[in-house]
Amino acid sequence: MNNMDITSFTYSEATLSETASLDTSRSRAWIEISLDALRHNVRYLQSLLPTRCALMPVVKANAYGHGAGLIAGELNALGIRSFCVACVSEGVELRRRHIAGEILVLGYTHPDQFPLLDQYALTQTVVDHAHALALSAYACSASRHALRPNHSPLPVHIAVDTGMHRLGEPAEHAAQIREILSLPGLQVTGMYSHLAAAGGTDAASRNFTKNQIDIFYQLAAQLKNCPDEYVAPHVRLHLQASYGILRYPLPDVDCARPGIALYGLLSNAADTRACAGKLRPVLSLRARVAAIHQLSAGESAGYDMAYTAARPTTIATVTIGYADGLPRSLSEDGTAVLLHGRRAPIIGRICMDQLLVDVTAIPGIHPGQIATLIGQDGQESISAADLADACGTITNELLSCLGPRLERLAL
Numbered sequence: 001m002n003n004m005d006i007t008s009f010t011y012s013e014a015t016l017s018e019t020a021s022l023d024t025s026r027s028r029a030w031i032e033i034s035l036d037a038l039r040h041n042v043r044y045l046q047s048l049l050p051t052r053c054a055l056m057p058v059v060k061a062n063a064y065g066h067g068a069g070l071i072a073g074e075l076n077a078l079g080i081r082s083f084c085v086a087c088v089s090e091g092v093e094l095r096r097r098h099i100a101g102e103i104l105v106l107g108y109t110h111p112d113q114f115p116l117l118d119q120y121a122l123t124q125t126v127v128d129h130a131h132a133l134a135l136s137a138y139a140c141s142a143s144r145h146a147l148r149p150n151h152s153p154l155p156v157h158i159a160v161d162t163g164m165h166r167l168g169e170p171a172e173h174a175a176q177i178r179e180i181l182s183l184p185g186l187q188v189t190g191m192y193s194h195l196a197a198a199g200g201t202d203a204a205s206r207n208f209t210k211n212q213i214d215i216f217y218q219l220a221a222q223l224k225n226c227p228d229e230y231v232a233p234h235v236r237l238h239l240q241a242s243y244g245i246l247r248y249p250l251p252d253v254d255c256a257r258p259g260i261a262l263y264g265l266l267s268n269a270a271d272t273r274a275c276a277g278k279l280r281p282v283l284s285l286r287a288r289v290a291a292i293h294q295l296s297a298g299e300s301a302g303y304d305m306a307y308t309a310a311r312p313t314t315i316a317t318v319t320i321g322y323a324d325g326l327p328r329s330l331s332e333d334g335t336a337v338l339l340h341g342r343r344a345p346i347i348g349r350i351c352m353d354q355l356l357v358d359v360t361a362i363p364g365i366h367p368g369q370i371a372t373l374i375g376q377d378g379q380e381s382i383s384a385a386d387l388a389d390a391c392g393t394i395t396n397e398l399l400s401c402l403g404p405r406l407e408r409l410a411l
């Protein structure tokens with residue numbers, strides 16, 4: 001580094017610390033979280049469930065991109081005491097952020113990671129009978145007893161496969177499930193299944209779902225009728241995710257596992273619209289205008305000359321791209337961002353960190369202005385569900401891909 005470099009380095013550092021005393025959190029691209037909307041959705045979902053049924057919000061994938069610490073912290077403050085995550089590392093992250101209560105790992109955990117279950121007080125899903133044996137062997141091991149001299153059992157929930165064939169001991173294996181309930185070292189505190197087609201409204205989906213529900217309750221009844229001392233009432237039953245809560249009300253559930261609905265959305269735009277007013281979107285996604293360019297007719301902009309101006313055109317560069325989780329496939333299919341409460345169509349290819357929009361029809365655009373990718377601006381709004389539809393996916397995927405570079409701010 002020569003002297004010039006050192007000088008300019010010092011200069012830029014000074015500039016940064018200057019802005020740090022202001023609000024740097026919204027400097028480039030960020031997510032705003034409406035805690036009001038979250039609280040509303042909690043109340044609404046709770047109102048659809050039996051009084052004794054506890055919400056067990058699903059905060060996997062960084063709470064569907066919303067920020068797991070922020071969301072789970074607020075839910076804790078509302079009195080929610082159970083959460084679902086996909087994997088051990090997500091559970092560890094929540095504990096590091098001082099989230100209290102039960103944290104259920106929904107996915108498979110390798111035996112090498114079992115000690116983390118103890119260390120961070122996580123509840124593991126038993127994904128099948130073989131997994132239960134491995135968990136029990138760990139729970140009874142001498143090395144664990146050295147760490148946990150009080151011999152406290154390892155809390156688990158049993159996953160039951162009622163037709164999805166993803167995880168779970170098959171429901172027809174009642175004998176094996178009874179054995180899991182009595183394995184040494186384990187305390188089974190829940191038993192659950194997952195509905196694979198609750199979002200479908202056609203007859204086949206409805207029949208499939210009703211069949212899954214029947215299979216689950218037949219198994220539960222069978223286990224309750226057997227005199228095994230381990231089949232105690234503390235085994236909580238749950239099987240509804242968002243669509244299950246909305247479409248398949250069940251009188252006999254102890255918990256429910258809403259994900260997408262908690263965030264005020266359903267998986268596609270039509271379903272989300274049908275719930276408008278009942279569920280409120282929690283997330284807004286915003287970025288800034290970085291630069292303005294004037295194009296003459298025939299000039300192209302962005303990568304691959306994918307866009308060419310048909311007439312004199314004013315374009316703006318916006319500070320968000322596909323590395324932030326905005327799908328590149330949104331390029332050139334009529335998707336817009338909001339500026340000054342008006343729609344500015346995305347043009348050309350979405351870049352890794354930036355995108356271009358046509359602002360010819362919107363006067364007075366200048367660098368620093370806020371662009372809305374998802375959310376409300378004046379009278380206009382863009383739903384995450386519309387964006388998901390536009391790129392052929394579901395809101396769950398779109399939101400869970402929103403990256404760590406975006407800051408999350410609670411409003």
Ligand SMILES: *Cc1c(COP(=O)(O)O)cnc(C)c1O
Nearest residue numbers: 058106194241242257258259260
């Ligand atoms: C992801 C997941 C949920 C939440 O699903 P939504 O459709 O987002 O409500 C619930 N249960 C299990 C087992 C899951 O994997």
